[in-house]
Amino acid sequence: METIKNVSVPEVSLSGKLEGLEQQYIDLYKQYHEQIKQHSASVMNLSRDVSFGLFEQLGFPTSKLENYKYTDLKEPLSGEYGLNLNRLKIPVNPYEVFKCDVPGIHSYLYFVVNDGFYPVNDTRNETLPEGVIIGSLSQMAEVHPELIENYYGKLSNTKKDGLVAFNGAFAQDGFFMYVPKNVQLDRPVQLINIMRSDVDFMANSHNLIILGEGAKAQLLVCDHTVDDVRFLSNRVTEVFIGENATYEHYKLENTHTKTTNLSTLLIDQQASSNVLGNIITLHNGVTRNTIEIDIDGENCETLLCGMAIADKKQQVDNFTSIIHNQPNSNSRELFKYVLDDMSKGGFTGKLYVARDAQKTSAFQTNRNILLNKSAKMRTKPQLEIYADDVKCSHGATIGQLDETAKFYMQSRGIPEKEARLLLMYAFTGDVIENIRIDALQDRIKLLVEKRLRGELSNYEGCVICQ
Amino acid sequence: MNTTNNNQSQAQTSPLLGRTGEPLLTIKNLHANVNGKEILKGLDLTVRQGEIHAIMGPNGAGKSTLASVLTGNPAFEVTHGSVTFYGKDLLELSPEQRANEGIFLSFQYPVEIPGVSMVNFMRTAINEQRKYRGLDQISATDFLRLMREKKELVEMDNKLANRSVNEGFSGGEKKRNEIFQMAMLDPSLSILDETDSGLDIDALRIVANGVNKLKRPDNASIVITHYQRLLDYIIPDFVHVLYDGKIVKSGTKDLAFELEERGYDWIKQEVEETR
Numbered sequence: 001m002e003t004i005k006n007v008s009v010p011e012v013s014l015s016g017k018l019e020g021l022e023q024q025y026i027d028l029y030k031q032y033h034e035q036i037k038q039h040s041a042s043v044m045n046l047s048r049d050v051s052f053g054l055f056e057q058l059g060f061p062t063s064k065l066e067n068y069k070y071t072d073l074k075e076p077l078s079g080e081y082g083l084n085l086n087r088l089k090i091p092v093n094p095y096e097v098f099k100c101d102v103p104g105i106h107s108y109l110y111f112v113v114n115d116g117f118y119p120v121n122d123t124r125n126e127t128l129p130e131g132v133i134i135g136s137l138s139q140m141a142e143v144h145p146e147l148i149e150n151y152y153g154k155l156s157n158t159k160k161d162g163l164v165a166f167n168g169a170f171a172q173d174g175f176f177m178y179v180p181k182n183v184q185l186d187r188p189v190q191l192i193n194i195m196r197s198d199v200d201f202m203a204n205s206h207n208l209i210i211l212g213e214g215a216k217a218q219l220l221v222c223d224h225t226v227d228d229v230r231f232l233s234n235r236v237t238e239v240f241i242g243e244n245a246t247y248e249h250y251k252l253e254n255t256h257t258k259t260t261n262l263s264t265l266l267i268d269q270q271a272s273s274n275v276l277g278n279i280i281t282l283h284n285g286v287t288r289n290t291i292e293i294d295i296d297g298e299n300c301e302t303l304l305c306g307m308a309i310a311d312k313k314q315q316v317d318n319f320t321s322i323i324h325n326q327p328n329s330n331s332r333e334l335f336k337y338v339l340d341d342m343s344k345g346g347f348t349g350k351l352y353v354a355r356d357a358q359k360t361s362a363f364q365t366n367r368n369i370l371l372n373k374s375a376k377m378r379t380k381p382q383l384e385i386y387a388d389d390v391k392c393s394h395g396a397t398i399g400q401l402d403e404t405a406k407f408y409m410q411s412r413g414i415p416e417k418e419a420r421l422l423l424m425y426a427f428t429g430d431v432i433e434n435i436r437i438d439a440l441q442d443r444i445k446l447l448v449e450k451r452l453r454g455e456l457s458n459y460e461g462c463v464i465c466q
Numbered sequence: 467m468n469t470t471n472n473n474q475s476q477a478q479t480s481p482l483l484g485r486t487g488e489p490l491l492t493i494k495n496l497h498a499n500v501n502g503k504e505i506l507k508g509l510d511l512t513v514r515q516g517e518i519h520a521i522m523g524p525n526g527a528g529k530s531t532l533a534s535v536l537t538g539n540p541a542f543e544v545t546h547g548s549v550t551f552y553g554k555d556l557l558e559l560s561p562e563q564r565a566n567e568g569i570f571l572s573f574q575y576p577v578e579i580p581g582v583s584m585v586n587f588m589r590t591a592i593n594e595q596r597k598y599r600g601l602d603q604i605s606a607t608d609f610l611r612l613m614r615e616k617k618e619l620v621e622m623d624n625k626l627a628n629r630s631v632n633e634g635f636s637g638g639e640k641k642r643n644e645i646f647q648m649a650m651l652d653p654s655l656s657i658l659d660e661t662d663s664g665l666d667i668d669a670l671r672i673v674a675n676g677v678n679k680l681k682r683p684d685n686a687s688i689v690i691t692h693y694q695r696l697l698d699y700i701i702p703d704f705v706h707v708l709y710d711g712k713i714v715k716s717g718t719k720d721l722a723f724e725l726e727e728r729g730y731d732w733i734k735q736e737v738e739e740t741r
Contacts, residue, residue: 408577408631411537412591412647413565413598422590426581426630 021077022059029169032085039087040172041141044206047153051168058162067161070346070378071288071317076260081202081232087172090114092196092226105439107190107220110134114195115203115233116173131180134189137208138173147178151210155238155266161290164264167236171206174235177219178209181242184216188248188437191221193233195259200230207237211245213270218248218437225255232260239267241275243297248276248436251289252444254456257312259285264292271297271326278434279306280444281316282451292321295329295357302331307431309451310343310375317346324357327387333364336431338424338452339375347379349394355386364394369401369427424452487515490655490686491536491556496547497711498528498535505531507711508547513655516683520697520722521690523708524730529690530574532708533659537571538564551655565591566598570653572644574660579631584643587631588613588650595651616649620676637664645676656680657688662696674699694726707733 029036029052037045060077061068084090094111108125111118117136125134133140133147141148156164175191195203211217225231241247247267255261261284269275281287293302308316322331337345349364368377381394401423409419428448435441450456491513498506505528513519523529534542536549538561549556551567559567579587592612593603604612617627620642632640641661648656658677662670677687677700689700697705697719705722707715709730714737715721725733 402577402579405577405579407539407561408573408579409587409591410561411565411571411573412587412651413562413594414587414590415562415594416560418590418594419562422582422586423579426579429581 021074022055025166025170026056028083036085036170036172039085041138041145041148043141043145043148043152044138044172047157048169051153051157051165054160055162055165055169058160058165060166061162067290067319067348068288070319070344070348071286071315073260073262073286073288076232076286079230080200081230082197082199083170083202083204084114084116085170085172087116090116090118090196092118092194094118094120094192094194105188105190105220105437105443107188108134108185109190110175110192112173112175112191112193112205112207114197114201115171115205117175118194129183129185131183132185133176133178135176136173137176137206140176140178144178147210148176148208151238151240152206152208153238154240155268155294156206156236156264159264159266161264163234163262163288163290164236167204167206167234167264170204170234171236172204174205175207176209177217179211179215179217179245181212182214183212185218188218188220188440191219193221193223193235195223195225195227195231195233195255197227197229197231201232203231203233203235205233205235207235209237209239209247211239211241211247213242214244215242216246218250220250220252220437220440223251223253223255223261225259228256228258230258230260231255232262234262236264237266239265241267241269241273243270244272245270246274249278250435250437250440251277251279253281253287254283254447255285256283257285257314261285261287261289263288264290267291267293269293269295269297269300269302272299273297274301275303276434276436277304277306278431279304279318280431281306281308281310282447283456284310284314284316286315288317288319290319290321292323293331294323294325295331296325298326298328300326300329300331302329303434304331304333305431305434306335307428308335308337308339308345309428309448310337310345311340313342315344315346319346319348319350321348321350321352322362323352323354324360324362324387325354327356327358327360329357329360331360331362333362333366334431334434335366336428337366337368337377338371338427339368339377340371342374344375345377345379347377347396348382349380349396350382351384351392351394353383353385353387353390353392358387358389360387361391363392366396367427368396368398369424370398371401371424421449421452425449487517487683487686489514490552492548492550494548496532496535496549497545498531499543499545500531500541504545505542505711506535509708509712511706511713513686513688515654515686517704518681518687518689518700518702520700520702520705520719521688521708521713522692522694522705522722522725524734525692527708528711529708530659533571533574533657533688533690536564536657537561537569562594563598565651565653566595568654570648570651570656572641572648572656572658572661574663576632576635576640576644578633578635580633582631584627584629584631585613588647591647591651612650616646619649619679620646621672622646638666638669641665641673642669642676645673649676649680652680654685655688656685657690659690660692661689662691662693670696671699694722697722709733709737
């Protein structure tokens with residue numbers, strides 16, 4: 001893959017600043033921005049230079065920033081990563097790699113390989129309801145510019161976040177889905193992000209999802225890595241939910257330990273819409289998920305769940321933000337972590353209730369189990385409430401497995417190992433209950449059990465599909 | 467198989483009380499600590515097949531400690547003495563091995579386990595027991611039949627069986643659930659730790675009834691209780707008084723009546739005098 005450019009980045013000393021890391025990418029952009037634009041869509045290029053300018057100003061986030069205090073990106077961002085700025089086709093057959101038979105799930109199936117939408121002729125996708133558009137963001141931006149212009153960057157461009165700005169500068173493609181007014185997808189849509197490269201590699205993709213009024217869709221995003229090299233993905237997903245629309249977003253990560261997975265999910269909810277997010281990290285390297293949901297209409301329902309199982313030196317940081325701008329909406333948040341070995345977890349639950357957002361009800365729970373003395377969890381509820389007639393609560397706990405429950409089970413003949421497993425499994429149960437696709441729920445139950453038993457291999461390919 | 471099992475000639479040797487059953491459990495000079503404090507201070511007890519032993523005593527005497535030590539609770543440390551169960555050294559076994567050997571403890575405070583359904587819990591326990599004994603997993607239909615049968619025995623509400631283990635159960639329901647589990651696992655030695663505490667008279671009758679129905683010539687029970695009340699329903703063959711970590715007095719069920727009437731002070735006095 002000769003035309004993939006390797007960006008050489010100097011190693012930083014432990015006391016070093018990230019500034020040394022940014023310069024390489026700044027130089028790269030200045031040198032190659034014409035090529036980047038040439039291989040993307042004009043809609044995406046409109047704000048590209050502005051995003052770059054913002055990145056120049058902000059740089060990569062450091063753990064000194066309040067919103068990034070639980071993730072140190074110094075090590076993940078150092079070293080050399082290749083970028084595919086010339087949009088070369090990556091030699092991979094996703095079906096061969098993943099053998100996606102999707103037993104029981106029957107999804108509409110799409111792939112993003114590294115940071116490009118990977119077109120496949122899947123007969124299953126031929127029965128998409130009329131009017132639904134799914135495909136490559138950069139291609140669709142040329143075909144339906146009027147549709148995409150109104151949405152692209154509308155949520156992300158206002159964010160003062162170095163990673164989002166970086167994505168705005170470098171992302172050239174991604175996944176696009178449009179579900180028109182009153183169209184309800186009969187099957188879940190599955191997006192598989194595959195990281196495939198012979199050299200250490202960085203991917204920046206931008207996804208755009210638009211649900212019209214009264215539309216309904218379920219999206220399952222699976223993150224996978226194929227090769228034994230270092231991967232860094234920095235993905236931004238913007239989701240616009242029309243009035244009365246229903247959207248479910250499942251994100252399942254099963255990547256290897258050399259992966260840095262940075263994702264930003266930005267959701268805008270209009271009146272009477274219903275959103276479920278369920279963010280599951282089964283196996284990973286360093287993961288930072290930013291999830292921000294803006295409730296911009298009345299009578300919305302929002303449920304944001306997530307769980308992480310981590311061991312060895314894995315890190316999982318979920319930064320969540322739910323913003324109630326309008327009255328009479330309900331949001332609920334539930335995140336659970338099971339951490340072993342030297343793993344680190346981070347959770348931020350930011351909740352903002354604007355002055356006019358009266359009659360808001362918002363509840364937040366984060367519960368964590370540390371299986372080991374060297375595992376670390378840091379959690380922070382962050383409530384800002386400016387309305388005076390609201391019901392809000394938050395709770396965060398960090399603890400160990402319940403020894404009395406374990407002994408109770410052992411006294412019924414259940415071996416200690418099995419008792420621990422049952423307890424951990426039970427602990428994650430209420431997150432898994434919030435998967436509203438039956439086949440997916442069953443599959444994830446099995447995967448969680450396998451993961452807790454230490455039997456899940458992230459080289460198996462697509463764990464959902466096998 | 468161990469050699470003491472089914473050896474009828476040996477079983478005929480109970481000198482004092484005309485015992486006939488096989489010795490199931492033999493405790494000799496048992497000392498045990500919790501948090502470094504000695505609670506059991508040389509306890510002796512032999513339980514034979516077909517027998518029901520009641521253990522009574524004042525608060526803090528070590529009754530619940532005995533139950534915990536016998537079931538292998540890791541919070542308790544045995545410092546001296548021996549416990550044999552069917553001729554095996556019980557103290558060498560893990561809690562789960564003891565359970566699968568046939569020891570069951572009905573907990574004084576049954577534990578709530580959110581997220582683990584009763585059905586899943588019981589199926590796992592039954593199958594672990596079968597695995598331990600070299601048997602195949604129980605079939606779905608056999609399991610459901612067994613559940614139904616045993617639920618009826620303790621008049622347990624169907625809804626409870628579908629919930630998480632003990633979660634949100636009332637005190638009476640929890641105790642009933644203990645006896646239900648006991649019926650499912652069919653132990654050869656059941657230890658009932660204050661099973662009567664927190665039970666109203668109807669629940670007490672149901673629980674006791676369950677225990678009595680499970681009684682067979684080849685199993686045995688140790689009933690730990692504060693009050694004589696339970697012993698109106700579960701008639702003991704022997705009553706022991708546990709005081710300051712030792713069994714200081716043994717007798718028949720009449721001893722329980724005497725304790726109910728006179729309290730424990732006279733026993734304490736007797737013990738102090740002999741010191």
